[in-house]
Amino acid sequence: MRQNIVAGNWKMNKTLQEGVELANELNTILASKTLNCDVVIGVPATHITEVVKTVDGAKIGVAAQNCADQVSGAYTGEISASMVKSTGAEYVILGHSERREYYGETNATLKTKTDLALANGLTPIFCIGEVLEEREANKQNEVVKSQIEEALFHLSADEFAKIVLAYEPVWAIGTGKVASPEQAQEIHAYIRSIVADKFGAEVADNTSILYGGSCKPGNAKELFSNPDVDGGLIGGAALAAADFVGIIDAF
Numbered sequence: 001m002r003q004n005i006v007a008g009n010w011k012m013n014k015t016l017q018e019g020v021e022l023a024n025e026l027n028t029i030l031a032s033k034t035l036n037c038d039v040v041i042g043v044p045a046t047h048i049t050e051v052v053k054t055v056d057g058a059k060i061g062v063a064a065q066n067c068a069d070q071v072s073g074a075y076t077g078e079i080s081a082s083m084v085k086s087t088g089a090e091y092v093i094l095g096h097s098e099r100r101e102y103y104g105e106t107n108a109t110l111k112t113k114t115d116l117a118l119a120n121g122l123t124p125i126f127c128i129g130e131v132l133e134e135r136e137a138n139k140q141n142e143v144v145k146s147q148i149e150e151a152l153f154h155l156s157a158d159e160f161a162k163i164v165l166a167y168e169p170v171w172a173i174g175t176g177k178v179a180s181p182e183q184a185q186e187i188h189a190y191i192r193s194i195v196a197d198k199f200g201a202e203v204a205d206n207t208s209i210l211y212g213g214s215c216k217p218g219n220a221k222e223l224f225s226n227p228d229v230d231g232g233l234i235g236g237a238a239l240a241a242a243d244f245v246g247i248i249d250a251f
């Protein structure tokens, strides 16, 4: 059975001290709870080591928000998948729309990053999603299909089985506009069908597909109650423990 997952994406927010404080607060709240989903926090690279030390790894997994598309060497400022792994992080968010839009990441780059993440034992949380004009032109299915095909279809079924997908309509990220539960279910089911066609029904059934884009405590339950929505990738609402826990409690 596939896992339900609530993953936070802190983006470029919080100093190290603030981040450790938030991780600590979250850890304390979750310690007394029985969780019905996996919980992951995607923190800035500078914070990973300390956050890993702060949280109970049995309850909270830690993610990097990116890794390099090279193994090692003269790539000033980059952080490799093996470096990420060596911090104790278990996950890496790849292909977030902000990386695609502001840092020019293409499906080809993301294919390489995915390979490196998998080779280093990291679980990619792989983001896909259409921009507003594409949704308005009813092209969302085409867009997500090509994102998955170009970056992930070279994998074997065993490799693909290690990927978590996150569908994030770009028009819903940080905008307060949220996909309706029907819109989310429709495209999540479509995404699962693409995975089934390529990798088989069993792999598709076991793939966690998260929804991202203005997910909040007030709308999480309705979104997560859809059969093909297996949790969320949470930006803004992951920056305050009470909000993030409110979303975790939706399961």
Ligand code: PGA
Binding pocket: 009, 168, 172, 173, 174, 175, 176, 212, 213, 214, 215, 233, 234, 235, 236, 237
């Ligand atoms: P948001 O961000 O929850 O602030 O919309 C989601 C994301 O970008 O992962």
